[in-house]
Amino acid sequence: MRRGCVVALVFGMILVSTPARAADTTETWDQGWFNVESFLGVDGLGRGVAADRLSTLEFMAGYGILDDFAVFMPMAIELDGSLRSPLGRVGLGVFGTPVNTRFVDLDLFLEVGVGGAGFKEWYVMPSLELNLDAHPERLTWGVYLQAGLPIHGRPSEAGGGSRPTFDVETVLGAYWRPHPDHELVVEFDTMFHPIHASDPPRRVEVGGVALGYNVTLSERVELLSQVSADVPQGGDRWGVGVRFGFILSLPGPASR
DSSP states (O other), X not given: OOOOOOOOOOOOOXXXXXXXXXXXOOOOOOTTEXXXXXXXXXXXXXXXXXXXXXXXXXXXXXXXXXXXXXXXXXXXXXXXXTSOOOXXXXXXXXXXXXXXXXXXXXXXEEEEEEEEXXXXXXXXXXXXXEEEEXXXXXXXXXXXXXXXXXXXXXXXXTSSSEEEEEOEEEEEEEEEEEETTEEEEEEEEEEEOSSSOOSSOOSEEEEEEEXXXXXXXXSSEEEEEEEEEEOOOTTOOOEEEEEEEEEEEEEOTTOO
């Protein structure tokens, strides 16, 4: 059975933020199966300022309409270290695999929703994942590229509406399976701001390096864990992140 993990690229907090996840490749679900995922993560450990630390709790439920096409609903809550700036996100998305060969796969995603403080910001996020696998069932090793274009509306400085903007997010990753039920994953992420500045102002934000270890307990349960390190830019300090999660695959009434 092919298990699923919706792409949620790992980056720092933005007004409409994409929740962090444990490092993993993406696979669609079998037709008629439900997929339930939950992750808990903490980023910015080792930094002296509480506001620089970020805790994330995310939940996702999805359903396989076809073997290569599914719908999903992600939800997330984020808190900084001072517990004073909660952010939320809820959305609805679809994803599928239009290219599925023995060694090359292409997954496409489209997600829409609302988020930010008070759920006042909207977002639309098309994204993709391109996989190159040494084994047709991903049982040995492979490399992949994840790329997203989050388009989001932020409150206008002049008031009376929103100002749409967008970013470009990328993740380069590789995985190795020492055992069919064990997967070691390494990722490096970057964010680009083509038309607006970040805080602090910079056009390119180098994210960090993540090392994940995922274990499949059964055809229905998978555990994911990750340790990451932020690459400092300018006067930033190193920060460490950890996250743990699980994926449950459950048969539905239309499962085959």
